[in-house]
Amino acid sequence: MTTIKQAQTVARKFLGRNPDAVMVQRHIVLKPVGHILRAIHLKRTIDKASFDPDWGVTYMFAPRRNGGIGWDEFIQRRTRHSWRIDEPGLDEELAERIEEVALPILRSITSIQDFMDLTASGRPLFPHWAAIPARRLLFEAALGDLEGARRTCCLLWHPKLMPRNAPSGDDLLDVPQKLGPLLAEDDRAGIARQLTAWERQSAQSFKIEKYWQPSPFPIELQTSGTTPAPGA
Amino acid sequence: MTTISDMKRLAEPLLERNPDLFMARRLLVLKPVHHILRAIDLEQTLDPQGFTPQFGATYLFVPRTSGGIRWDVLIRATDDESWVMTNPNVQQMLTQEVEKVLPILRSIQTIDDFMTFTHAPYTFFEPWDAGVERSLVFNAALGNLEEARECCARLKELASTRSAGPTDDRPIVPEALCPLLAKDDRAGIARQLTEWEQISARTFKIEKYWQPSPFPIEAQAPEIDPTAGA
Structure with missing residues (x-):
């Protein structure tokens, strides 16, 4: 070692x-x-x-x-x-x-x-971004595909995907709990703020805070009402 | 405490005069029973000789475990009278007062009618769309899939939906409906709602009068999803 x-x-x-x-x-x-x-x-x-x-x-x-x-x-x-x-x-x-x-x-x-x-390029060890609903939700939200993200949020109600007794604060719960209400209201600015807060948390976890730079998400750069489907 | 047989005896003239009424325990129920239950509940009171008649309606397409009508209004006794078995006029008064409200109940036939009823100005009802859970169910039944999905997303924030016990509708309903909504599964949603109606019919002990019927979501043509297969 x-x-x-x-x-x-x-x-x-x-x-x-x-x-x-x-x-x-x-x-x-x-x-x-x-x-x-x-x-x-x-x-x-x-x-x-x-x-x-x-x-x-x-x-x-x-x-x-x-x-x-x-x-x-x-x-x-x-x-x-x-x-x-x-x-x-x-x-x-x-x-x-x-x-x-x-x-x-x-x-x-x-x-x-x-x-x-x-x-999505077929590397054998790379899971597809959309393979897990909890992850797909993040990408759809980041890209501004609000309709798609709401559908994924719905899917996450499945008890097998989201156990009822999962401990509070679990990442799995965190994502739909925080994004769900913002998605319901088409709150693009709120979604971007939440994603940025998670980026900051990740930067701390990787100990790269001083190199991480907050930057706008696609969802912020679109005019509201447009929800392009991501390239799945 | 007034018994079920006391109530049945009391309701005899009403049942005779109104062939679309039947009695199930302490409920006088209007036929036919589809998605909406319309009834007069002859509720028990603390007074062992008394009862309280309430008229109202409720929707059956969630898995009900208690037999409460919930959207109901007290039927007042006439001046100087009260709803007690010892009152010699009680049967006549009940017949008369119930027949006054029957037209209201008979007018509530569809899910839409019930939704309008929950907004009735003369009551303290909770409107059908006051809570996210209930909005979810109604939007699903009506086929407003996008609105229903918004409810699913909104519900995620409520931590209590996860900790609620298994007898509570709250986790059962979104857990069953939301994944179906994610896939635009209209037939699946209708099947689920019908299954719940059957459970509710059993709870209210009106199984033999309940008739399964199509939901608005089934009557609509499925939306063509331009992103399907993307």
Whole structure:
């Protein structure tokens, strides 16, 4: 298991060449951080001397409490070996592999729609943004598809999706409870405010508050009354 | 305490003169019974010789577990009289006063009529659309799917909907209707409402008079959803 310090040392070469990247604990984070977080996670492994670099993306506008990325993929070495921290030249290899494998994808994802497209692109480990109603609700709300979001909210009344005795404060409950009444009233500004509050909470959870910048959601940029269907 | 047989005896002339009335426990009910129950409730009172007649209506398409009419109005005794069994005029007064309100009850035939009735100026009723839960059910029954979905969304904020006990309508109704509303499942909604009517008919002990009938939601052509299959 490598330490945070070791992870930060091995990332130094990459960071030196890519000024839009910053290190936060075990994550190399690409700036700017708006609605979408793009990062390379230098994960611990059971082996003390190794780490696993994963590139990944996630959306910030959910009440996150753990720092997991969710949509991530392992960055393989050129050889079949594991990433052993004490190997000479590993920092250079890591920088190159991130630049080859991860950066083109990560830099191409700048909007919520880009993220949605990525989750729909058929990567085997990436769940589709609409696969879980509670998540679909967030995206429909963010995009301003109020009718779709209300339908999803309805779906969430299903006792199997939303158990009656779920503990209060559970994220699963939080999203429909907070968004539902705002959706019922077409309160676009209120929805945007709520999503922004969740982004702030996620930024704290990922410890990237100082890099996160609040930015407008598509729902705010539309004139009221238009509810485009998201590209499902 | 007045008994059910006391009440049945008292109602004999009414039943004879009005063939569309029948008696179920302490309720004088108007036939036919479809979505709306119209009745006169001869309620018990603390006075062992007394009773209180109330006329009113209620909707059957939620799973009722108590037999209360809820939207009802007291039928007042005439001057210097009271609703007690020891009053020799009580049967005649009941017949006369109930027959005065029967036209009101007979005019309540559809769900729409009932909705209008809940807004009646002479009562202290809760209007049908005063609460989100009830608005949800009515909008679903009428086929106002978008309005009903708004109710589902609004209801999410009420933490109490989750903690309410299983006998309470509140969690049962949205949990059953909202997922159907999400899919525009008109037939499914109508089936669910009919099932609840049957439960309510059993609760009121009027099962053999209740007749299942189509809901407005079934009578409409389904909306064509331009985003279907998107």
